[in-house]
Amino acid sequence: MSIRTTPVARRTVLGGAVLAASAGLLSACAFNSGGSTPQASSGKKVTLTFQSLAFQATTIAAVKKIVTSWNASHPDIQIDLRQGSWDNVHDQLVTQFQGGTAPDIIHDEAADITGFAEQGYLADLKPYLSSSVQQAVPAGIWKAVTVNGKIVAAPTLLQTYVVFANKKAFADAGVSMPTGDSMTWDRFRSIAKQLTKNGKYGVGWGLSQPAATVLSTSLNYGGTWFTGTGKDAQIQIGANELKVPETIQAMARTDRSIAPTSITQSGSDALPGFFGGKYAMYVGGNYVAQQITQSGPKGFEWDVLPPLAGSAGTAQAADPQTMSVSATSKAQQQAAQFIDYFMSATNQAALAQGDWLIPASEPAQQEVLKETGGKDGWEQTIASGKGLTAAPFQTATNYPQWKDQYATPLLQKYFAGSITTDQLKSQLTAGWQSVNK
Amino acid sequence: MTAVTEAPLADTAQRKPGPQRPKRSRQRRAQARETWLLLLPALIPVALLSVYPLVQGIALGFTNAQAGLNQVVSFNGLQNYVDLLGNSLFWSSFRIGAVWAISVTLLQFLAALGLALLLNLKLRGRWLARTLALVPWAIPPVTIAIMWRLILNPDYGPVNQILGFLGLPSDINWLGSFAIALPTVIVVGVWSGMPQTTITLLAGLQNISGELHEAAEIDGAGTWQRFLHVTLPGLQPVIIAITTLDLIWNFNSFALVYVLTAGGPGGQTMLPMLFAYNEAFRYGDFGSAAAMGNVMVVIISVFLVLYLRAQARAKRA
Amino acid sequence: MTAVTAGTARRRTPSIRRRNRVVRPLQYVALAAYVVFLGFPLLFLLTTSFKSSRELLAPNPTLLPQSLDLSNFGQAIQQANLLQSGLNSVIVAVSTTIVVTVISLPAAYALARFRSRIRSAATGWILLSQVFPFILVIIPLFLVLKQVGLVDSLVGLVLVYTVWSLPFTLWMLQGHVASIPVDLEEAGATDGAGRLRVLVSIVLPLLGPGLVATSLFTFISAWNEFFFALVLIQNPALQTLPLSLARFVGSEGQVQLGQLAAGALLATLPSLLFFVLIQRRLTSGLLSGAVKG
Known part of the structure; x- marks a missing residue:
């Protein structure tokens, strides 16, 4: 740490920067964004990663239960549950998409995913989701997850x-x-x-x-x-x-x-x-x-x-929470199949009660009312969900x-x-x- | 770096000059080979994971690289820098970064100098202060940030409670209000960076010979005069080295403020590193984020050159 | 304000002694102020972690907890997944320390003994690597690691930490090597021992305190590091302690002040204990390294 080193350092700092910059110009084309092309693979066993953002103990338990029961009945499509965090989900997804390490099944919220959809990172779920799921959610809410005519997510829970x-x-x-x-x-x-x-x-x-x-x-x-x-x-x-x-x-x-x-x-x-x-x-x-x-x-x-x-x-x-499939996933169809299951009235009702949120799916709302008897404010909560509509800010890139x-x-x-x-x-x-x- | 073998002058530091020239040159060549062998295990990873990415990163600042599937990246010359010139948020984050780095470095230096002087005395209980002075270094910045968030909590933190006890205003949101957030974060920054500065200054103090002080004392110099004329000049090289490093570290710091305020409230503590991180990993503008990095490097370098030159001039004078 | 040897103390004039009666207490007051500034946050963290949530929200708080409530620790470990991330942190920090020490030892030796342009270049690089903000490095680094499949892996993290703590370690270590007299080595070399043997049998044993200091430095840098881990580690099972703590802050932690304090304390304890244990050796190691660099 002696002062003697500083003249050398000074020269090297500036000289190095110039040298590095000129050398870099030649090699910068090596920088390219990540992502492999999706391949359809059916029949073979696949393991899909699912990054859940559930953070309240009750919801975490509900998600685990859904995944466990799915894994038990679908030996060919295994779900590997990972815990993410709402706090930095956006940065994390940017990084994961860029590095090609994005989970197959992505949990986020509508207002956050429009940009990802426009960058081509989210698969179109329209061909995969069953008609019962498509009918369960009101059209106004589907609007919040539709980008350029593609359904880029299934809406799950809503908050007011x-x-x-x-x-x-x-x-x-x-x-x-x-x-x-x-x-x-x-x-x-x-x-x-x-x-x-x-x-x-x-x-x-x-x-x-x-x-x-x-x-x-x-x-x-x-x-x-x-x-x-x-x-x-x-x-x-x-x-x-x-x-x-x-x-x-x-x-x-x-x-x-x-x-x-x-x-x-x-x-x-x-x-x-x-x-x-x-x-x-x-x-x-x-x-x-x-x-x-x-x-x-x-x-x-x-x-x-x-x-x-x-x-x-x-x-x-x-502004519903959303379940999307990564466009780089090698098994988009299987991933969408899981989302379809995730969207069932029973599952959504369990998640909604865990988080005290309103399910986007109307059959699930009925289920919640039935299970809780409308007590503990559930009647008001579900009723407040009727006033929810898609707002333009959510689809502004x-x-x-x-x-x-x-x-x-x-x-x-x-x-x-x-x-x-x-x-x-x-x-x-x-x-x-x-x-x- | 291939210049090793052509460096006859620099090489002789440890060796006595020998009479036989041919033998010396053979020796030197063997020594150069040996040097390379010894350095190789360190050089390879550094070249791969630090020099190469750095060069790429600098180049990235001249491209339009963006997040997106199968994006085509192309050079766009100085476009990023033209855009940055008009980006008032970037410049305000730069101003915040400068205020932060200079204040933290300066306050850290003054606080650490005071502590080092005290530790250099034979005071009872100084072991406690010495241990405590080192402790912040062993704590991850994330933990430091969490700890201070708890201390500064407007409702339940001890700082406001003590203020309330003294009858002073006790509902200050230290990290949340526009006017106070940056000064508060600076105090936390000073706390967390005390160890390195204190220990270096202490080392410098212990290196100043006691005889100089005795001589000055016999000449009738008072404490303050001895400090000015013996201690400070003796410390000067150490002071320059540590303040330079502190300044760079502080300007580039990230974790502490990321957890303390994440740049808030309303961008009042948005240090340049946080701003560039957001540009890349929130908004997906990699090219523009790298360009910000390049601007930061240039500005730090210019600043350092000016600072070191001023110090060198002061030393000569 | 400097240490006065016993000899001069005896020769002191009465006026100095009188002034000392004023100055000394002031010095103690200043020292006490430092102790409070540096120590209070830690003390507060410690007591908060033992307080029950009811006590934390009480209107008239006390510094010391009224009853020792250990439940915060259990809950923090569970909620923030501290065991898993603690293990990850240990793996990463220990591996980094070993790798850095092994590769920096010969390099430091070469830098200290053979003064040449390599030395100037290395010194330049060491400073340069401090100047560059990580943001410039992280994106390409991420891509390099991706190509070799080391994104989102602890091995990748160890490599990155190795490279980025190497400069400083090297700098400190070569200072320590330089302080070992060359004569000692030359005695060994004339016996016909090779350079590596000299390094291992003569230099290494003499480097003890220096090695302790530099390896502690590396360990702590790796233990504390946040930025690279934030970008490179995405799999929650691979999170290091700073990462899981930062995420804990973002979720439950803000409501559960006691748990947050307990988690923060647990994450600090290992490096803190390690630190206090070898503090004395560390200080001497750091001091000599810092000055002779």
């Missing part, structure tokens, strides 16, 4: 954003819990205001990743944010689109009824505060119910409030990048009060134009 309530906090504050088929945003806002006192807040809302929540619930007011699909998708921000962000901003800045720390936290980071009684309500995906039952303190009494509603009702975006680089930071700034509504609107629009070149 719901408001959870701490019953004791409501009782302590003397506020009665809203009932009925829906709860307007105005009502929600005024309840939150009433609950904000004595150092406690009305709502805890983990908004560090606000884009999906805002875009999805904007359908309450008919705000679609985008028109068109794929690379041609155009951004469109009008009064309807801005209604939800404006309400959240007013709650955060004017009413101060959203716990300030929670706004900058992730959904699950904000959950302990809900358990600890820092806020009486918590907004999140309905799957959080499972985490509340599993991780909440003993004796924690909670409920799900009626779905949020705007001028256009309780509609939210249907560059949505993930726009979300990361523009929507997330700009919405955060907006909720923190550092930009105005007009700035939000114009910068989101400009961001889309620079991303979607």
